[in-house]
Amino acid sequence: MALDIDLKLPPLQDHSGGPASDCTETPCRPISVLIAERDQNQLGFLAKAKKCSRHEITTVFDGEAALDALERRRFDLVIVSVDLPVIGGIDVYKIFRVIALHEPQIPFVAIAADLTPEIRLRCEQAGIDTCLRGPIKPQMLAGLIARFASKSSQNLLCEATSKSVHGSGMCVTGERPDSDPINLAALRALEDLGGNEFVDSLAAEFCREAPIILREMHARADCDDLRTFNTQLNELRVAACNIGAQCIENTCSALAQISANNVPLKSKPYFATLHIELDRVISFFRERAYRRGLPMDVW
Numbered sequence: 001m002a003l004d005i006d007l008k009l010p011p012l013q014d015h016s017g018g019p020a021s022d023c024t025e026t027p028c029r030p031i032s033v034l035i036a037e038r039d040q041n042q043l044g045f046l047a048k049a050k051k052c053s054r055h056e057i058t059t060v061f062d063g064e065a066a067l068d069a070l071e072r073r074r075f076d077l078v079i080v081s082v083d084l085p086v087i088g089g090i091d092v093y094k095i096f097r098v099i100a101l102h103e104p105q106i107p108f109v110a111i112a113a114d115l116t117p118e119i120r121l122r123c124e125q126a127g128i129d130t131c132l133r134g135p136i137k138p139q140m141l142a143g144l145i146a147r148f149a150s151k152s153s154q155n156l157l158c159e160a161t162s163k164s165v166h167g168s169g170m171c172v173t174g175e176r177p178d179s180d181p182i183n184l185a186a187l188r189a190l191e192d193l194g195g196n197e198f199v200d201s202l203a204a205e206f207c208r209e210a211p212i213i214l215r216e217m218h219a220r221a222d223c224d225d226l227r228t229f230n231t232q233l234n235e236l237r238v239a240a241c242n243i244g245a246q247c248i249e250n251t252c253s254a255l256a257q258i259s260a261n262n263v264p265l266k267s268k269p270y271f272a273t274l275h276i277e278l279d280r281v282i283s284f285f286r287e288r289a290y291r292r293g294l295p296m297d298v299w
Contacts, residue, residue, distance in 0.1 A: 029149050030054050030055050030056065030149070031055050031056070031076035031077060031145060031148060031149050032055070032056040032057075032058070032073075032074075032075045032076050032077075033055060033056065033057050033058070033075060033076065033077045033078075033079065033141075033145060034058050034059075034060070034066065034069055034070065034075040034077070034078045034079070035057060035058070035059045035060075035079045035080075035136065035141075036059075036060050036061075036062070036063065036065070036066040036078075036079070036080040036081060036084055036089060036092065037059065037061070037079075037081050037111075037135075037136055038061060038062065038081055038083065038084055038085055039081070039134075039135050039136075039238070041135075041234065041235055041238040041239075042135055042136060042238065042242075043059075044205075045138060045202065045242045046059050046136075047059075048194065048198060048201055048202060049138070049141065049193060049194055049198070051194075051198075052193075052194030052195055052197060052198035052201070053193055053194045053198070055145055055149075055193075058075070061084075061085070062084050062085040062086040062087065063080075063084040063085070063086050063087025063088055063089065063091065063092045064086040064087050065086075066078075066080060066084065066087075066089075066092050067087065067092055067095060067096060067099075070092075070096050070099075070100075070106075071099065074103075074106070075106060076106070076107075076148065077106070077107055077109070077144065077145065077148050078106055078107070078108045078109070079108075079109045079111060079136065079141070079144065080092055080093065080108065080109070080110055080111065081110075081111045081112070081113075081134060081136075082110050082111065082112040082119055082123075082131075083112070083113070089110055089111070090110065090122055090123060090126050090128065093108050093110070093126055093127070093128050094126055094127075097127065107130070107148065108128050108130070109128075109130045109131075109132060109144060110123050110128045110130065110131040110132070111131075111132055111133075111134040111135070111136055112131060112132075112133065112134055113133070113134045113135065115131065115132070115133040115134075119131065135238060135241065137186075137241050137242070138186070138189065138190050138193060138202075138241075138242050138243075138244075139183070139185070139186035139189040139190065139244060141193065142189035142190065142192055142193040143189060145193065146189075146192065179247070180284075181245065181247070181277060181280035181281045181283075181284045182243065182244045182245060182246075182281060182284055182285075183244040183245075183246045184244075186243075186244030186246070187199065187243075187244050190202065190243070190244065196292065199243075200289070200292075200294065202242055202243050203243055203285040203288070203289075204285075204289075205239075206239050206240070206242070206243050206245070206281070206285075207281075207282045207285055207286075209239065210236060210239060210240070210248075210278055210281075210282075211278065211282075213232050213235055213236045213239070214236065214271075214274060214275070214278060216228075216232050217229055217232045217233060217236070217271075218271065220232060221263050221264050221267050221271075222264050224263065224264075226260055226263065229263070230256065233252055233255060233256055234252075234256070236248070236252055236274075237249050237252035237253060237256075240252065240281075243281075245277065245281045247273070247277045248274060248277045248278065248281065251270055251273045251274055251277065252274070254270065255267060255270040255274075258270075
């Protein structure tokens with residue numbers, strides 16, 4: 001059941017690199033969250049989050065469905081993609097503010113894959129004071145929820161949210177980095193969002209599917225099937241993002257920027273990095289599973 005109280009979410013920093021919020025030590029309370037997201041690659045993660053999280057998470061695919069959900073009940077936090085089908089996320093906010101003119105304000109967070117100055121200005125003019133670069137990453141979601149719910153583990157979640165928004169330096173292709181294969185702050189944020197079983201499920205799925213996706217990417221690059229290659233590349237990038245495999249995510253983003261000419265040759269150093277990093281990520285989660293006494297046959 002949503003809590004009908006007037007709590008406002010202060011603006012998050014979306015480009016300065018600073019912490020996302022001031023951190024508190026007050027106990028967490030479960031909250032209700034509406035997420036309007038059109039990215040099909042995020043649906044699996046959001047479904048797991050809904051199942052495992054002690055917070056009440058409702059997901060919709062388009063702006064019309066978001067307004068329907070907001071009319072049916074009150075939420076504590078609303079996260080909307082700017083480019084929702086049917087009715088865009090910014091228009092969802094404008095319409096809802098008219099419908100709920102005399103009701104306590106609900107904090108809205110806008111997510112934009114391409115966070116241009118124009119989109120930021122549109123959000124500000126509409127009255128949305130929090131606009132972040134998408135997609136909705138697990139550590140971003142955990143940080144937003146914890147920040148609003150005054151989570152006792154806020155410090156680590158602030159760090160995870162800041163890193164998920166701003167990103168880190170690009171991995172050097174073909175060179176094994178010294179950093180951890182997984183963003184540990186993001187991992188703790190995931191554990192906080194849905195518990196160890198939630199992380200186990202995400203990690204096991206990634207370890208099973210990522211090698212298959214990478215092999216298919218090789219095959220598509222070799223035969224210049226760029227459309228399928230780019231689809232699989234985005235799938236791997238989002239999957240890596242969902243478990244905090246930051247170097248894989250960054251390398252996929254860099255690979256997406258290369259010219260369409262002679263992809264098989266130009267992609268070789270990127271594939272070298274992806275193979276190295278994928279081995280490190282799988283080893284990391286296998287070791288974690290072993291320490292937790294989980295059956296190793298699923299890894």
